[in-house]
Amino acid sequence: MSLPEDLDELARAVIDENRYMTLGTSEADHRPRLSPVYFTHAGYRTFYWVSSPDARHSGNIAARPEVALVVFDSNVEIGQGRAVYVDAVASVVPDDDLPRCCAEAFPDAGPGAVAFQPDELSGDAPLRLYHADATGYEVHLPGRDPRNAAGIDTRRRVHPVKQT
Incomplete structure (x- = not known):
């Protein structure tokens, strides 16, 4: 299988x-x-997740918002790896932005997923909505890809955001 x-x-x-x-913080x-x-x-452009503000990665984001993300398919055969590496800046979504961001983050929750509402992510709630731009x-x-003359796994810069 070729990419x-x-x-x-x-x-x-x-x-x-x-x-x-995989969310990488410092x-x-x-x-x-x-x-x-x-x-x-x-x-x-924007990646969302829900987490406790007491989690270590949440504290790291509050102190050092530069993060790295990796999305990868762990089900492919050896040598067929598919992964996207993303550099981003992350933060907790402010309460004022929760209605807009919840609508954007949870438009159609799939099986087993929760479409959180703003009141579930603010006030005394134990979780918060985070985003990484x-x-x-x-x-x-x-x-193994024929476009890779070096023959060694490498990374190539891409621009997946569709221009409007």
């Missing part, structure tokens, strides 16, 4: 077909902190 010619389309497909991403001592989170996205994207290009 599609259009690597931008590959990035969109990987993001659309997977529900979990600890105060610069060590990485990796957390798997269920996510949704809006137009491949993408600043750059790369896709995984396996060494």
Whole structure:
């Protein structure tokens, strides 16, 4: 199986077909902190997830908002890896923006997913809505792909956001 010619389309497909991403934040001592989170996205620009503000990754975001995201398909055969790497800036969604952002993040919750309402993510509620606004994207290009002259797995910069 070869990857599609259009690597931008590959990035969109990987993001659309997977529900979990690895969120990478930085600890105060610069060590990485990796957390798997269920996510949704809006137009491949903004990635949303719900988390406790007491979680370590949430505290890391409050102190150091630059994050890295990886969305990947873990079900493919060896050598057929498909992944999207996203550089982003993350923060908690302010209460005033919750109505708009909840509508954007949860337009049609799938099986087992929760379409949170603003009152479930504010006040005394134990969870908050977070978002990461993408600043750059790369896709995984396996060494076996004929476009990869080096023959070694690498990354290629892509632009999956559709221009309107």
